[in-house]
Amino acid sequence: MNKKFTSRLIKILLLSAAAFLLLVGILAFLRTSSGTSAEDLAGLENSEYNGIYISYAGDVTVQSEWFANYLGLTTYVCRGPVDRLKPLLNCLNAAYASNNRITHVFLDFDPALLLREKKDPSAAAVKMVEMLAPYFTAHPDVLYQIRIPAHPLSYWEELSSPQNVAECYGLAAEFFCAQPNVVLYFYGDEDWVLYGENQFADSFSGSLQGNLNEKFFLYTYADRQRSVSAGEMDEKCSRILAALENPKAYPDLTGTAVVCIGDSIFGNYSDTTSITSVMNALSGCSAYNCAVGGATGAANGHYGHDFPTLTAMVGTGDATVRKDFADAQADILDGGDLIFVIEFGINDYFNGYAPVSEDPADTATTVGSLRTGITELASAHPEAQIILMIPGYISMFDNGWAPSDESRSWVLEDYRAAIRTLGDELGCTVFEQQSVEGLTQDTFPYYAEDDVHYNERGRFLMAEALLKTIQGDSN
Numbered sequence: 001m002n003k004k005f006t007s008r009l010i011k012i013l014l015l016s017a018a019a020f021l022l023l024v025g026i027l028a029f030l031r032t033s034s035g036t037s038a039e040d041l042a043g044l045e046n047s048e049y050n051g052i053y054i055s056y057a058g059d060v061t062v063q064s065e066w067f068a069n070y071l072g073l074t075t076y077v078c079r080g081p082v083d084r085l086k087p088l089l090n091c092l093n094a095a096y097a098s099n100n101r102i103t104h105v106f107l108d109f110d111p112a113l114l115l116r117e118k119k120d121p122s123a124a125a126v127k128m129v130e131m132l133a134p135y136f137t138a139h140p141d142v143l144y145q146i147r148i149p150a151h152p153l154s155y156w157e158e159l160s161s162p163q164n165v166a167e168c169y170g171l172a173a174e175f176f177c178a179q180p181n182v183v184l185y186f187y188g189d190e191d192w193v194l195y196g197e198n199q200f201a202d203s204f205s206g207s208l209q210g211n212l213n214e215k216f217f218l219y220t221y222a223d224r225q226r227s228v229s230a231g232e233m234d235e236k237c238s239r240i241l242a243a244l245e246n247p248k249a250y251p252d253l254t255g256t257a258v259v260c261i262g263d264s265i266f267g268n269y270s271d272t273t274s275i276t277s278v279m280n281a282l283s284g285c286s287a288y289n290c291a292v293g294g295a296t297g298a299a300n301g302h303y304g305h306d307f308p309t310l311t312a313m314v315g316t317g318d319a320t321v322r323k324d325f326a327d328a329q330a331d332i333l334d335g336g337d338l339i340f341v342i343e344f345g346i347n348d349y350f351n352g353y354a355p356v357s358e359d360p361a362d363t364a365t366t367v368g369s370l371r372t373g374i375t376e377l378a379s380a381h382p383e384a385q386i387i388l389m390i391p392g393y394i395s396m397f398d399n400g401w402a403p404s405d406e407s408r409s410w411v412l413e414d415y416r417a418a419i420r421t422l423g424d425e426l427g428c429t430v431f432e433q434q435s436v437e438g439l440t441q442d443t444f445p446y447y448a449e450d451d452v453h454y455n456e457r458g459r460f461l462m463a464e465a466l467l468k469t470i471q472g473d474s475n
Helices: 003-014 016-025 038-046 064-071 085-097 111-116 121-138 153-158 162-177 212-222 230-245 275-283 307-316 324-334 346-351 366-380 412-426 456-471
Strands: 051-055 075-077 104-108 143-147 182-185 200-202 257-262 286-291 338-343 385-390 429-432
Touching: 038 085, 051 064, 051 085, 064 075, 064 212, 085 104, 085 121, 111 121, 111 162, 121 162, 143 212, 153 162, 153 230, 162 182, 162 230, 257 275, 257 307, 257 324, 275 286, 275 456, 286 307, 286 324, 307 324, 307 366, 338 366, 346 412, 366 385, 366 412, 385 412, 385 456, 412 429, 429 456
Parallel strands: 051 075, 051 104, 104 143, 143 182, 257 286, 257 338, 338 385, 385 429
Antiparallel strands: none
């Protein structure tokens, strides 16, 4: 990183305690300066709290209840945008001047905003150090958690100098990560962010759609995931700049209906990060999530959600589970290009349904039920492409190599092999989840939110790979 900047950083930190006293001395002036919400300042002065949240964009979606529920903290949430350093200092000064014992400060802060005043990234970073360093050193027992916002690639493309912004982020990370009481978060280089403009309620602030804001509050501030070091920030910024130079391209599938019938790999997610939503956004196809958590390939008499039942629901447009079933039926009736994606097997393994039996049409087995249903789909829609997904990685039951119960003998690979053989037999396009580029048993935790299901990264990866398969490329 910049040696001159690092040298100056050390000098500034040595003087920070004295500088903090000076800042407290001019509190009265700062509290009346432009850009600070009077309501926020009054709230900081008169409320009881031990944490404070400040956003450069005035993110009104962050709720004080989240801090209480996930962290056990009473937190004052500033509602006004703090898009310059002085208003930010106003809020900090008001909090520290109150009678509250502050233990946590949460900052959603974009260092690149300083480039409006200091065109040179090094000068902008020095200004940030000069003004923020005194707080970190004067309050060593306070934990500062800072999130630098993530933005889609379109945001970076509109910047006059994305290289300057990337450098500013790197210099900011060098400063923040040198403080023992600061945790820095950034996930702006992840593909689901860069190519997922539909994930954002506002690309400037980095505010995510719907419940994603709460989920990523939980990931970062509560669980401390996506924390970065200075070196990691440099790598992430390099990936963003590389994506600007050579962005990914996706097929145009406008007018194509993709009906996904399966279990919780699809069915547990209905937001903008679901596999079907990502497929829609990247390709223009109409992908329908006709899947239900817990569903099995084998027909089961005690649960009801299985391949035969879900396929029938698509055929009748039964929207009991979700509207996608009715929308899929309407699209199928309209004609046009049609693709079915069939994804089962993991719950059959968990529940102990036999993968095969001597009767090839035995719907009590995974393959017998899939064979019957797929044959019927192919007969009703002979022009349709049928993609049969092979179960992917899991991190339980010895990664699937042990039976799910002592009374059973089948392991997950038995289901994979049986479904793979069925796909070849019926002429389906076989989609190997385990062969998706970048996905291995070792990397699965990076792409998973638990022992079975994909997180936002993993669902984007699956959507990308399915689009490649539809396009005719190997996944």
